[in-house]
Amino acid sequence: MFISKARFGKQRGFTMIEVLVALIILAIGLLGVAGVQGLSLKQTTNTATRSMVTMHAYQLSEMMRAESGSFASFAKNKSADCSGCSTVLTNWHDDVVRDVPTAQTEVSVTTNPNETEADITIYWTERDLGNDAVAQSYTLRTRLR
Structure with missing residues (x-):
């Protein structure tokens, strides 16, 4: 039996296994990008x-x-x-709580x-790298006179 040399010549295209491996590598990369994007959004919210907390503290110091x-x-x-607070302090506190609902x-x-x-x-509390609430605080010490 004679087998043609043309049939076993140079192969063209990709095999199914090569395509699947490439898709798996691409999927892993896209999952990593999605995870970094989620973390970035969380940190942007925390920032x-x-x-806002810093702005409110300075606002009260000026008041x-x-x-x-x-x-x-x-x-x-x-x-x-x-x-039992003064009107000015009550209004300021309400503004802080409106902008940062967990604030004290x-x-x-x-x-x-x-x-x-x-x-x-x-x-206040904010979300950490996991979904845990982490207690935070900001103190502004200012000389009034």
Whole structure:
């Protein structure tokens, strides 16, 4: 029996196994890209929250400077509400909670004969690398006078 040499000549195209291996490698790469994209979105949200917290703390420090005679009225213990606070502090606290729903605020004012300082602390939770809520805090120490 005579077998033609042309039949076993140079092979053209891809085999099914080669195509499947290429698809598996591509799928693994796309899953990695999707995971990095999800992590990036989570960290972007955390960064936006931290920026809002910082902005609110500086906003209160400027409001306290504007009310130069009554710094003690801004003192507040750590809590998620602002019952018994001044109107200015209540409005500020409500703005913080509107922007950062898990926020708790605390303001301590220390007055000495020569200076007055305030510690403005905002506590909140954010998502970590997993889906766990992680407690965070930001404290702004400012000299009012």
